[in-house]
Amino acid sequence: MNLQKHKRAALAVAVACLFGVLALVAPWGAGASPSPIPIGQLYTAGSPILNELGPLGALRAGVRAINAAGGINGHPLVVDSCNDQGDPNLSATCARKMVSDHVVATFGDISAGNADAMATILNAAKIPQINISAASNTQFTCSTCFPIGTGSIGYPAGVMNAIKARGGKSVYIVGVSLTGLTQITSTYAVKAAQAAGLKVAATQLEPPGLPDWSPVAAQIAASGAPYVWTFLLGPDGISLIKSLQAIGYKGKITVISSYSAFELQELGAVSNGQVLSWSPNPPLSAAHQLPGVGKFVEQLAKEQAAGDSDAAQSDIDLISGPNWAAVWAFASLAKKLKSVTASTVLAALKAQKKPLNMQDFVSGGWTPGVASGAPFPLAKAGPLTGYPLVLKNDAWALSGPAQNIKSVLTAMLGS
Numbered sequence: 001m002n003l004q005k006h007k008r009a010a011l012a013v014a015v016a017c018l019f020g021v022l023a024l025v026a027p028w029g030a031g032a033s034p035s036p037i038p039i040g041q042l043y044t045a046g047s048p049i050l051n052e053l054g055p056l057g058a059l060r061a062g063v064r065a066i067n068a069a070g071g072i073n074g075h076p077l078v079v080d081s082c083n084d085q086g087d088p089n090l091s092a093t094c095a096r097k098m099v100s101d102h103v104v105a106t107f108g109d110i111s112a113g114n115a116d117a118m119a120t121i122l123n124a125a126k127i128p129q130i131n132i133s134a135a136s137n138t139q140f141t142c143s144t145c146f147p148i149g150t151g152s153i154g155y156p157a158g159v160m161n162a163i164k165a166r167g168g169k170s171v172y173i174v175g176v177s178l179t180g181l182t183q184i185t186s187t188y189a190v191k192a193a194q195a196a197g198l199k200v201a202a203t204q205l206e207p208p209g210l211p212d213w214s215p216v217a218a219q220i221a222a223s224g225a226p227y228v229w230t231f232l233l234g235p236d237g238i239s240l241i242k243s244l245q246a247i248g249y250k251g252k253i254t255v256i257s258s259y260s261a262f263e264l265q266e267l268g269a270v271s272n273g274q275v276l277s278w279s280p281n282p283p284l285s286a287a288h289q290l291p292g293v294g295k296f297v298e299q300l301a302k303e304q305a306a307g308d309s310d311a312a313q314s315d316i317d318l319i320s321g322p323n324w325a326a327v328w329a330f331a332s333l334a335k336k337l338k339s340v341t342a343s344t345v346l347a348a349l350k351a352q353k354k355p356l357n358m359q360d361f362v363s364g365g366w367t368p369g370v371a372s373g374a375p376f377p378l379a380k381a382g383p384l385t386g387y388p389l390v391l392k393n394d395a396w397a398l399s400g401p402a403q404n405i406k407s408v409l410t411a412m413l414g415s
Contacts, residue, residue: 034071034074034075034076035075036075036076036077036078037071037072037075037076037077037078037104037334037340038077038078038079038080038101038102038103038104039059039063039077039078039079039080039103039104039105039106039107039327039330040079040080040081040082040098040101040103040105040106040107041055041056041059041079041080041081041106041107041108041109041323042081042082042084042091042094042095042098042106042109042110042111042118043055043056043081043082043083043084043108043109043110043111044083044084044085044086044110044111044112044113045083045085046083046085046086047085047086047112047113048086048208048209049086049112049176049208049233049234050086050110050111050112050233051234052110052317052319053310053315054260054310054315054316054317054319054320055107055108055110055132055133055317055319055320055323056079056081056310056323057300057303057304057308057309057310057311057315057316057320058296058300058311058316058320058321058323058324059079059107059108059323059324059327060079060303060308060310060311061296061300061302061303061308061311061324062299062323062324062325062327062328063077063078063079063327064299064302064303064306065299065302066327066328066331072331072334072340073335075340077327077331080097080098080101080103082094082097082098084111084112084113084114084118085113086111086112086113087113088113088114088117089113090113091111091113091114091115091117091118092114092117092118092121094118095117095118095120095121095122096121098122098125098127099121099122099125099127102342103127103342104127104128104334104340104341104342104345105127105128105129105130105330105342105345106122106127106128106129106130107130107132107323107326107327107330108130108131108132108133108319108322108323108326109129109131109133110133110319115135115136115138115139116136116138116139119136119138119139119142119145120138120142122144123142123143123144123145125342126144126342126343126346127144127342127346128144128146128342128345128346128349129142129144129145129146130146130148130326130330130349130368131145131146131147131148131151132147132148132149132151132319132322132323132326133151133152133319134147134149134150134151134152134153134381135151135152135153136377137376137377139151140153140377140378140379140380140381141376141377141379141380144346145380146349146368146380147378147380147381147382148280148322148326148358148362148366148381148382149280149281149322149362149381149382149383149384149386150280150378150381150382150384150386150405150409151381152185152188153188153377153378153409153413154280154378154381154384154386154405154409155185155231155256155257155278156185156188156189156191156192156193156229156231156412157188157192157195157196157405157408157409157412158278158279158280158386158388158403158405158408159189159192159229159254159277159278160189160192160193160195160196160198160229160408161192161196161278161403161405161408162254162276162278162388162403163196163198163227163229163252163254164196164197165400165403166252168198168226168227168252169198169199169226170198170199170200170201170225170226170227171193171198171199171200171201171225171227171228171229171254172200172202172204172220172223172225172227172228172229173186173189173190173193173200173202173203173204173228173229173230174203174204174205174206174216174220174228174229174230174232174240175189175204175205175206175230175231175232176205176206176207176208176231176232176233176236177205177206177207177208185231186203186205186231188412189203189229189231190203191412191413192408192412194412195408195409195411195412196408196411201223201224201225202219202223202225204216204219208236209235210236210239212243213236213239213240213243214243214246214247216240216243217240217243217244217246217247217249218247220244220249221244221247221248221249225251226251226252227251227252227253227254228244228249228251228252228253228254229254229255230253230254230256231255231256232255232256233256233258233259234259234263237255237256237259237263238263238266238267241253241255241271241275242267245270245271245274252274252275252276253271253274253275253276254275254276254277254278255275255276255277256277257277257278257279257283257317257318257389257396258317258318258319259317260314260315260316260317261284261313261314261315261316261317261394261395262314262315264391264394264395264396265394267391267394268394269393269394271391272390272391272392272393273390273391273392274391275390275391276388276389276390276391276399277388277389277390277391277396278386278387278388278403279318279386279387279389279396280318280322280362280385280387281318281319281321281322281361281362281386281387282321282360282361282387282398283318283387283389283395283396283397283398284296284297284313284316284321284395284396285392285395285396285397285398286397286398289398290360291360292325292358292359292360292361293321293359293360293361295359296321296324296325296359296361297313299324300313300316300324318396321361322358322361322362324359324361325358325359325360325361325362326358328357328358328359329356329357329358329366330345332356332357333345333348333349333352333356334348336348349368349369350368350369351369352367352368352369353367353369353370354367355367356368362382362383362385363383363385363402364383364385365383366382366383367382368382372384372406373406374406374409374410374413375409375410375413375414376413377413378409378413384404384405384406385402385403385404385405386402386403386405387399387400387401387402387403388400388403
């Protein structure tokens with residue numbers, strides 16, 4: 001009897017050892033869960049001048065759909081994000097977090113803090129940056145930066161091109177007097193107007209958070225300029241537009257297209273037809289015209305239903321859609337790689353000589369390995385095209401076909 005017990009005990013130990021060995025080898029076997037592939041996004045939210053949540057929600061929506069379809073050859077994508085809150089010190093901290101977390105690429109990085117520091121740190125770590133809102137020479141020229149479009153430099157060129165196409169003769173330029181991006185934007189806006197053959201009635205920079213924009217509105221109206229372009233954001237932009245309407249300004253008001261759906265609603269139906277913009281990307285209202293935009297709207301709805309409030313359409317602006325499209329383009333590239341690392345992705349992006357499908361968000365697709373042909377600092381930018389927009393029923397609507405702004409940019413930036 002005791003012998004039988006010993007035999008059973010010995011058998012139990014042998015079985016336990018066997019399962020122990022199997023447990024050790026299981027992660028490398030067929031039944032193991034494939035390792036995730038981390039991708040990142042650096043952004044600013046909660047800052048007085050920038051609250052970008054939509055691009056992150058859009059990125060997650062694309063990742064959810066890609067993972068549901070099998071991920072990257074069975075490996076799921078995971079999104080690693082960091083909010084610098086507009087603090088230059090946190091910008092660097094966020095970039096270093098991406099490095100320590102070993103992300104294989106970042107998407108749509110945008111910062112009101114120090115975007116150059118982000119790009120410099122990621123570049124030193126050889127992490128590809130697929131940018132949809134490039135704003136500086138560093139983001140256009142670093143060896144790991146891949147701008148999809150013309151970013152903040154292209155906005156004024158597109159706006160001035162659209163004004164000229166409408167028969168405009170002069171424009172009044174107004175913005176905020178902040179160092180860095182806004183001053184650069186003001187300089188480029190003047191150059192873009194001149195390149196498009198427009199007279200600059202005046203250029204005016206005011207401090208952010210101005211309590212009363214009506215004196216500025218009065219100066220604009222008194223100038224007689226039939227067009228005003230403001231690169232004010234959020235409450236400042238809304239306040240200026242409402243001030244112009246309150247004094248009966250009859251000209252066209254062109255604005256940065258990155259107003260959120262909620263902010264556009266604040267402008268009200270009275271703005272219909274008067275408020276214009278230009279964007280490298282189509283708006284959500286084009287879902288019935290462009291299948292890719294319709295697909296984006298559907299995937300946003302699924303992401304929001306899963307509990308992601310950043311995917312709500314009220315947070316989706318016109319730089320959100322390309323972020324979603326970029327991760328789909330990345331997925332098509334990554335599926336061809338034997339292993340997906342920052343180095344293999346970087347090499348694949350540089351070698352890509354045919355357009356990647358950007359789901360209607362970039363006309364003609366995007367070819368990261370081919371220069372745009374535009375002069376410095378846009379030599380690496382994606383297609384130099386975009387859409388003229390008009391505010392209708394509290395949302396942006398297409399007001400014409402995609403425009404090529406290469407000639408304006410060439411004249412604006414010089415050779």
